[in-house]
Amino acid sequence: MTATIPQPLSGAQSLQPLLSLVSADLADAEAVMSRMTSSSVSLIPELAGYLISNGGKRIRMALSLGCAKLMNYRGRRHLSLAAAIEFIHTATLLHDDVVDHSDLRRNKPAAHTIWGNEAAIAVGDFLLSRAFEMLVEDGSIEILQTVSRASGVISTGEVVQLAAQRQIRTSEAEYFEIIGAKTAALFEASCAVIGFLPGGSEAIAADLGRFGQAIGIAFQLTDDALDYASTATRMGKNPGDDFREGKVTLPVILAFARGSRADRLFWEEAMQGLKASDADLAHALHLLTETDAIQDTLERANRYIEDAKEILSYFGDGAAKEALISAADFAVSRGN
Template sequence: MSATVHRLDAKASVPSLEPMMQLVAQDMNAVNAVILARMQSRIPLIPELAGHLIAGGGKRMRPMLTLACARLLDYAGTRHHRLAAAVEFIHTATLLHDDVVDGSGMRRGKQTANLIWGNNASVLVGDFLFSRSFELMVEDGSLKVLKILSSASAIIAEGEVNQLTTQRRVETDEDQYLDIIGAKTAALFAAACRIAAVVAERDEATELALDSYGRNLGIAFQLVDDAIDYVSDGETMGKDTGDDFRDGKVTLPVILAHARGSVEDRRFWKDAMSGLRKSDADLAHARELLRETRAIDDTLARARHYGQRAIDAIGMFGNGAARSALTEAVEFAIARAY
């Protein structure tokens, strides 16, 4: 056991995913080979469309977490390669479906697949990738792994439906918002980390520690995403600025600003989330209200809180390159907003 305490405000340098990328580089080559092989199909449109997103510049953070957690546990086998690929297929499938639901035009700085090939093709190729992920799970042969990843897939879908039911409802509260992001984002982070303990044949306490790390990292990651939708620019984010505002997504910054605002401010947020105020001037006004109510600052403070919980969750593991890389991954997730 290590007594070292890592704190999110302890580093002066800009955090990076580079340590984790270097840690798992060789394993990631094997994962990429699996991804490339399993996205192939005799139907040319499938690898063409899937490849557009898979090769679109994403950091592959979720499969990297599976690999890094396996390194944390000194796992020496290769089962985690296929499972990390399964995690990436689940994530990619949800992105394809999300972009259709949201009507998004930009993803990672490129046109979305639904804009290029249409909604029908995007949904069906997303289904294909989900199917590939389950093939990989079954091939692994572990019912426990299958249960963890299949449960995460169902929870993600529930989270997306829950978000759909709260869309444009400005009265959504913080608890419901946290329930949504805990499902649609954090569930896959948690599963990606937890399965490393299963393949390494560790005890339940280790499983739960990695689950907690991934879950809290996922919540922090989404909180930061929801904040920077209002404070960043399209080039930095790789997607259209203010998408959440124009789509009527009631995220934590909006929930806090609405709760703290005047009667006139609340009327503005109600109109905005209803789709009646979506011009550039309206977005600028929304940003001003978020600044006045410190809604962005407090959203990021909550992100730091969950980030610290993630770091604390792996405090049971000894100091080493893997723990250091996983800690810096949390710091990176938070630092994206600054």
């Protein structure tokens, strides 16, 4: 049985308008990334180049560059800021894949399966150091504080998630604390830093940050739903990874709360790793569908996207605004 994936509430469903709008800036930002990963230690550019060439849709970079267009920023600082954010994101993925024992990343073998755990972690640390080197060179204390704070929040979120792993009685509040830290914090920072560039203000940075945060939460809600209701081709990772790793995500929290005593016993055993077969995953999907847990998770994601688009209403109309609206819708339409 497959779950029904709801459509976004309104608007387009593509990241392409934003990618087209910022294509030149995106190429320049990627050139910055390539330059900053050059090293006499061959493993660093080799592993980093593998990650950059398989960089996915670069949604955080695109949002940064799109926000610069929204502000009519004419300089070049946004390029290194976008690259720094992407380095931080890539480093967290390297570390997460080692911790989670994930074999796939964007439909390609995860870096640690090729170069080993030690190399993946070390290059992740290298990327983090390069990111903060660029932020220091930028010279804005507000930007440095914003990204430093986000990095601390992300690290804390990782610890909270590890503590909550396999804990079936994780509350919705605890879950949203985790995704607000692990995912939304970097989305927030990727947009907020642009507000501190010339032409911006603290108020604009705050608005852009809230826009990014809403997209980040919606993005993670969608990921957590699609882990059960999508395929490896669409998701770039093995479906059911969260189930087998005992990650108590919102669909599981909702299904557990709404289920019978037998259903709750199943979830308790599954999250403890006692039920991890393909048949168990199929039964989990049945329970998630029966309790509307996937549907409700995606509908919540849609509500966050509506909040994000409402924030954009404060800005003037134009191609950048429309592209960002389309990108917001894309965050919840990836499974369609």
